[in-house]
Amino acid sequence: MKKRVKVKKKASSARRLGRMKTKAKTRDRKAVSRATRARKKTKKKRTSPSRPGGAFQVSAYLEAKRKLVDAALEEALPRKDYFPAKLHSAIRHSVFSGGKRLRPVLLLAAAEACGGKKSNIMPAACALECIHTYSLLHDDLPAMDDDAWRRGQPTCHKVFGEAAAILAGDALLTFAFELMSKCAAPAKGTPAAAAVLDAIRVLAQSAGMAGMVGGQMADVDAEGQDVNIPMLQYIHTHKTGRIIQGALRIGGILAGATSEQLKALSLYGEAAGLAFQIADDILNIVGKMPQLGKEVGTDAALGKATYPAVYGLEESKKQALSLTEKAVRALKPFGKKAEPLQALAYYIVEREV
Numbered sequence: 243m244k245k246r247v248k249v250k251k252k253a254s255s256a257r258r259l260g261r262m263k264t265k266a267k268t269r270d271r272k273a274v275s276r277a278t279r280a281r282k283k284t285k286k287k288r289t290s291p292s293r294p295g296g297a298f299q300v301s302a303y304l305e306a307k308r309k310l311v312d313a314a315l316e317e318a319l320p321r322k323d324y325f326p327a328k329l330h331s332a333i334r335h336s337v338f339s340g341g342k343r344l345r346p347v348l349l350l351a352a353a354e355a356c357g358g359k360k361s362n363i364m365p366a367a368c369a370l371e372c373i374h375t376y377s378l379l380h381d382d383l384p385a386m387d388d389d390a391w392r393r394g395q396p397t398c399h400k401v402f403g404e405a406a407a408i409l410a411g412d413a414l415l416t417f418a419f420e421l422m423s424k425c426a427a428p429a430k431g432t433p434a435a436a437a438v439l440d441a442i443r444v445l446a447q448s449a450g451m452a453g454m455v456g457g458q459m460a461d462v463d464a465e466g467q468d469v470n471i472p473m474l475q476y477i478h479t480h481k482t483g484r485i486i487q488g489a490l491r492i493g494g495i496l497a498g499a500t501s502e503q504l505k506a507l508s509l510y511g512e513a514a515g516l517a518f519q520i521a522d523d524i525l526n527i528v529g530k531m532p533q534l535g536k537e538v539g540t541d542a543a544l545g546k547a548t549y550p551a552v553y554g555l556e557e558s559k560k561q562a563l564s565l566t567e568k569a570v571r572a573l574k575p576f577g578k579k580a581e582p583l584q585a586l587a588y589y590i591v592e593r594e595v
Contacts, residue, residue, distance in 0.1 A: 294570045298585035307347040311371060312338070314364045318421060332402040332410040337375050340393035340535065342595070344586075345370045345486060348514075349493040351582045352507050355573075358497025362433065365425050366441060366496055369418035370489050373449050376418075377458075377485075379411035386462060387544065394535035418445070425496055433496045441492045448488025457481025466545035474547050475516075482522070483515030490514075502575055509572035514587050517565035520558055521591045523548040527555065533594050562591045 315337060322331040346367035353363045360367075382389040382397040383404060389397055399407035422445060425438045433441075447453055457480025464477060490511035494504050525534060526541045527550055541548050549558040569587045573580035 293588065294573075294581075294584040298581050300582075300585035300589045303582055303585070304342065304344075304347060304589070307350055308343045310350075310360070310364070311343045311346045311367055314368050315371060318365075318368055319417075328402060328406055329409055329413060332398050332406045333413060335395070335401060336379055336392075336398045336410060337371070337414070339395040341371075341375075342593075343371055344518075344590075345374050345489045348486065348511075348583070348586060349489040351586060352490045352493030352499075353497040355507075355576045355579045355583060356494050356497035356499040356503055358493065362425065363493065363496045365421045366445075366492055369421040369445065370485075370492070372414040372418040372421065373445070374485065376411040376414035377449075377454060379407050379414070381458070383407060386458075387540065389536060389540070391531075391536045394532075415449075418449075433498065437495050437498065441495045444488050444491050444495065448484045448491075452480075453484030453488065454481055457484065461547065464547040467547070469547040469552070471552065474549065474552055477547055478519040478549070479512070479516055482519035483512060486515035486518060487511030506572050506575045510569045510583065510587070513565045513569035513572065514590055517562045517569065517587070518590045520549045520562040520565070521593065523550050524555065524558055524562070525594070529594065535595065566591050 319333060319337065320330050322334045324330045349367050349370055350360055350363065353360065378392060379398050381387050382392055383399055390400055391397060397407070398410060402410070419442065422438065422442045425433055425441065449455065457477050460473070461477045461481050464473065469477075487508060488511070490507040491504060494507045499507065523541065526538055526548070529538050531538060540546075542551070549561065553561065566587045570584050573583055576583075
């Protein structure tokens with residue numbers, strides 16, 4: 243009897259243990275099921291975000307357009323062994339050292355939103371990249387920011403010397419206007435001469451003393467100074483924002499945009515351009531050298547006027563996002579055609595490079 247009781251107790255314990263294991267397995271299966279549902283839900287959110295342009299494959303779009311711009315630049319620029327070889331080697335070192343080609347991509351996206359053809363507008367896209375690269379060449383010089391690295395490569399003056407870097411920048415600036423003139427080639431669908439002249443005017447204003455160069459001068463003068471908010475906004479909207487806004491306007495002008503479309507592109511470019519520079523300020527603090535391709539912390543070391551220095555890091559992030567949303571709202575007249583521009587606006591503030 244005792245033996246049976248003992249056996250019975252063992253059997254009962256075994257059953258209890260079996261039931262416990264079964265319950266544990268059931269709990270595990272339910273937990274796995276819940277986790278799977280959560281992952282699916284998260285995945286669904288990622289592929290169907292509610293924000294404008296959120297479902298657009300912006301990385302693929304950027305890469306496709308970058309390849310087109312690079313191919314056009316490769317064809318347009320002289321070979322590196324073309325005399326004088328040092329000049330052309332310095333130019334190619336700087337132009338083809340990497341880069342997102344964001345400004346020419348924005349120009350092309352603006353033209354597409356207005357129904358333009360990239361084959362007629364590609365010279366202007368290349369011109370934008372030439373001017374951007376020239377600005378980096380001069381910006382990296384010891385007289386300005388004295389940077390040793392750009393896009394993960396030694397800066398031009400470190401490789402070829404300061405004189406070659408200055409002249410390479412000069413060459414790219416002037417070559418940009420030669421490229422702009424090629425937008426007027428006599429072919430079907432090519433912009434009218436008046437539109438090309440208007441686009442050249444916008445480019446000159448955006449890059450010159452009323453735009454990027456004026457902003458850079460104010461930026462250099464403000465180093466180590468306590469700047470007020472109006473001066474901070476002037477620096478950022480001019481040294482970076484104007485050329486981005488100009489890219490949008492040029493794309494629209496060459497595509498035959500209406501006055502309403504040009505106004506929308508200008509508002510978008512103004513907000514997105516300022517957001518871009520705020521994002522740059524933030525990346526100079528939180529970014530990593532391998533991703534950025536240049537040294538971080540340089541703004542603080544030089545005493546630069548930046549949004550984080552005035553507003554703090556978190557408030558700067560909020561303002562960049564607010565400007566992005568403002569830029570996207572400006573695109574309402576374009577409807578679905580603005581999807582690439584919407585996605586690019588968010589990319590500008592969420593990028594890691």
